[in-house]
Amino acid sequence: MVRKHRFSARLGISLSLAFLFSACAVVPVPIALQTVSPSTTQQTVQPTLSPTLAPSPSPTLSVVPSATPSVLPTEAPFDYERLKGMTLGFTYSLPHSMWLCEGGRCDPRGLLLTLIQELAPEILRYELYWNWAQDDGPNSLKLDYNLEWQLRYAAQAGIKKVILCLGRKVPHWPEYHIPPWVAKLSEEEQKRYLLAYIEMVVKAYASDTRISHWQLENELYYADGSTFGIGKPFSDQEAFFAQQAEIIRKYDKLNRSIIATVSGDKGDFIKTAKSANILGFTFFSISYDNGGYVEHTYGTPKSDYGTAGMFRAKLAESGLESWDIEHQAETWARESLRDISLEEASKSMNPNRVKRDLTFVMDAGVTTGIFWGAEQWKDLERRGDSSMLNFMKKIFAAAK
Secondary structure, three states: OOOOOOOOOOOOOOOOHHHHHHHOOEEEOOHHHHHHOOOOOOOOOOOOOOOOOOOOOOOOOOOOOEOOOOOOOOOOOOOHHHHHHOEEEEEEOHHHHHHHOHHHOOOHHHHHHHHHHHHOOOEEEEEOOHHHHOOOOOOEEEOHHHHHHHHHHHHHOOOOEEEEEEOOEOOOOOOEOOOHHHHOOOHHHHHHHHHHHHHHHHHHOOOOOOOOEEEEOOOOOEOOOOOOOOOOOOOOHHHHHHHHHHHHHHHOOOOOEEEEEEEOOOEOHHHHHOOOOEEEEEEOOEEEEOOEEEEOOOOOOOOOOOOHHHHHHHHHOOOOEEEEEEEEOOOOOOOOOOOOOHHHHHHHOOHHHHHHHHHHHHHOOOOEEEEEOHHHHHHHHHOOOOHHHHHHHHHHHHOO
């Protein structure tokens, strides 16, 4: 979706090669997968994120951007009792946390552990980045540094629901996290290696109860035909997604549900739902495009989301259970999330916005909500503003 990311001009991550490689444990590749190796010799590449690039503005925005977002009431009404029927959690990204923690601001692992301890979520959403897991070629799978410790933290806290995002397009800019050695190959070769990678990951966790759900890819289809991120869907993306899902179901001994995700205000809900068990939608009510904030409004038939009743009907058309998989609770920074002032941060995200947006989601009949922005709540607290973190603690506590 045009609004998000969240990582736009803020992915300037400089990573230490020695630190990354020394921490990466290698999972041997099953002999059957050795056959996917190309005949040419692969070069070793460092595990790094793609360059920082700002998302392109949407050509279909119906709202005129403004320099300042609309100011919400000082104290928006909210019924905390309604949260008792909700399952709440948050998304955690290792690369994003490493970037946010640069310069000694925090420790990425400690950040996750603290968030788990303070919020006690019922569900977590983790991301496995292909360009980190197979940074040096197809014949190994690096999981210890990239995922294992996150699963341990969740298990130690007794969290029974953990979503693992898997594929070439997973959350955080630039969305398409493709190893450099794959990016230069033909589409057919890329698909072959991607299927082999998914097979390897699923086999590694085939009977591991620490993972409860798979999320396959992220926001692949937009109703207006546009795309988001540095990359594009495959020419036969819908059919290929079905192949990916088939690989998961073939090797997953626990028969876990597959989640497919859609942009809540402009995604193709019907196409996204095919081959999946759960539909996850993203909900972002504000973004920054074309030099100003853009409110993605709702509450009327002509708004981005429509009324709650209309949104509920839209979700029902998919025929699947629907989750609020990525609910905006993070500041939308014009430039860098790390450097934004506390005053500016509160303009685009604050407790009142969360109250209003979450009320809409609950009115639409959704009972699972996973927040986006948890890492920033701790960073704001470290810098002297604990309002978002304290509010989110109250939200999570009310859902128990």
